[in-house]
Amino acid sequence: MNEEEPNNWRNFVKVRRILGVSAGAVALALSLSTNAFAADYSVQTDDGDPGGKLSFVSDGDIMTVKDQEADGWGVKAWVWIDGNLQYTLQAGGNGNTDTARASDGGSHNLPEGKTLKVRVCLHKENEDAYCDDASGWQTA
Template identity: 45%
Template sequence: MPVLASPSASAVNWDHQMHTDDGDPGGRLRFASYGDIVQICDIEADGWAVNVQVYDTVHGYNVDEFSVGGNGNCKTHRASNGYNLVEGRYYRFTVALKNGYGLQYHDYGTWKA
């Protein structure tokens, strides 16, 4: 009898990606407009966490902010989990490294949801 493989989780088509602005980037941010998926990953064992802020350019406030630490760890927010962005609106994404002294090594992008 043939063996049927179980369906795998569908891959995310990332529309945008950027890294923290340090010399050897310690953090990565990815965004997929379909499903409003925002993912950050700590990609370096440097003792810093990665932080993202999602800023609504129309209403002028942060609609989401979260962090993750530990080399290899990622954290994801999705529309299906209550993090819905307004379709067609531009949001400013900021990725930075975070330690006890605050946020440093920022990088910015303004992307359409």
């Protein structure tokens, strides 16, 4: 063994430790950022392989409807408070979404401490199908 080998080995070990710590930090950051945007509530259309989904993050009143299948149907959602329609969302095309946020203002800025009722359906022209309702969603 020559004199350089122990130093090279030490350097190798140091680099591995740095890479391990860095990889751990990146994994933690990704985990935290993913959880920060996780929906508080969600509901899907009632078909066997749900083609639509509605999700809500109460912090920021972020309501998102998503078309989850290339089946020729779009997805439509309704949001009510105290029996009054606040707004609708609609998305068409597999993977496409429509999102409303409090920062959009108007009816999208939902009052605090209210209970929402929502409905999500597959939608084509003037037809709604496979609807599912949810209630009890709380604004923050």
